Amino acid sequence: MAPSTTTAPAVPVTRTDLVLIPLAGSTFGFVSGVLTSSQLASKQFLAENAHRLPTTVQGWYFYQKTKNYRVLYSGVIGGLRTGARLGLWTASFVGFEHLIQTRLLQPVLSSPNLIASESIREQARAIKTRWLSATIAGVSIAWVAGRIYRLSRYAAPRRFLLGTSLGLVSGAIYDLRDWLKTRLPPPTNT
Numbered sequence: 001m002a003p004s005t006t007t008a009p010a011v012p013v014t015r016t017d018l019v020l021i022p023l024a025g026s027t028f029g030f031v032s033g034v035l036t037s038s039q040l041a042s043k044q045f046l047a048e049n050a051h052r053l054p055t056t057v058q059g060w061y062f063y064q065k066t067k068n069y070r071v072l073y074s075g076v077i078g079g080l081r082t083g084a085r086l087g088l089w090t091a092s093f094v095g096f097e098h099l100i101q102t103r104l105l106q107p108v109l110s111s112p113n114l115i116a117s118e119s120i121r122e123q124a125r126a127i128k129t130r131w132l133s134a135t136i137a138g139v140s141i142a143w144v145a146g147r148i149y150r151l152s153r154y155a156a157p158r159r160f161l162l163g164t165s166l167g168l169v170s171g172a173i174y175d176l177r178d179w180l181k182t183r184l185p186p187p188t189n190t
Contacts, residue, residue, distance in 0.1 A: 022088075025087050027083065029087060030082065033082025038071045089145070092144075097167075100133040101130065137167055138163040138166055142159050
């Protein structure tokens with residue numbers, strides 16, 4: 001039997017942060033949602049049953065058992081809800097930042113029609129632009145969140161500034177990491 005001469009198609013390389021950041025956001029949101037929702041459910045159960053507290057040992061046992069089940073259920077539901085929401089927001093930020101970086105900034109900086117000289121084009125490709133794409137993504141996501149949640153005219157500018165500054169900082173950290181990778185010697189295995 002002759003070996004096959006066809007080759008498998010190349011698997012596209014995806015950036016790991018496109019998966020890891022939303023996963024980390026979802027995990028953080030789940031833990032945060034479990035904690036806040038379970039505390040709220042515990043206080044709500046106490047408030048709803050304060051007028052009929054049990055008087056026997058068996059009554060207290062079932063009271064605590066029912067309370068624990070409701071706290072656990074509310075915590076998991078709240079954790080899933082908060083985790084999904086935070087994961088969606090972080091995935092949209094990272095995806096939009098990647099879209100701006102790959103579809104807008106890289107083609108503009110490497111365009112022969114825009115930059116005539118090859119040496120200048122080579123320098124333009126070396127410019128770190130993650131800070132710019134992350135800032136644009138942060139501003140855009142903050143604007144969309146302000147529209148979806150109908151923030152007041154006092155809260156919207158603060159969220160807009162928060163989205164801008166966090167986008168700028170996250171992009172600058174990536175650019176700093178990439179710059180340090182070019183400057184530092186590679187690690188040795190000793």
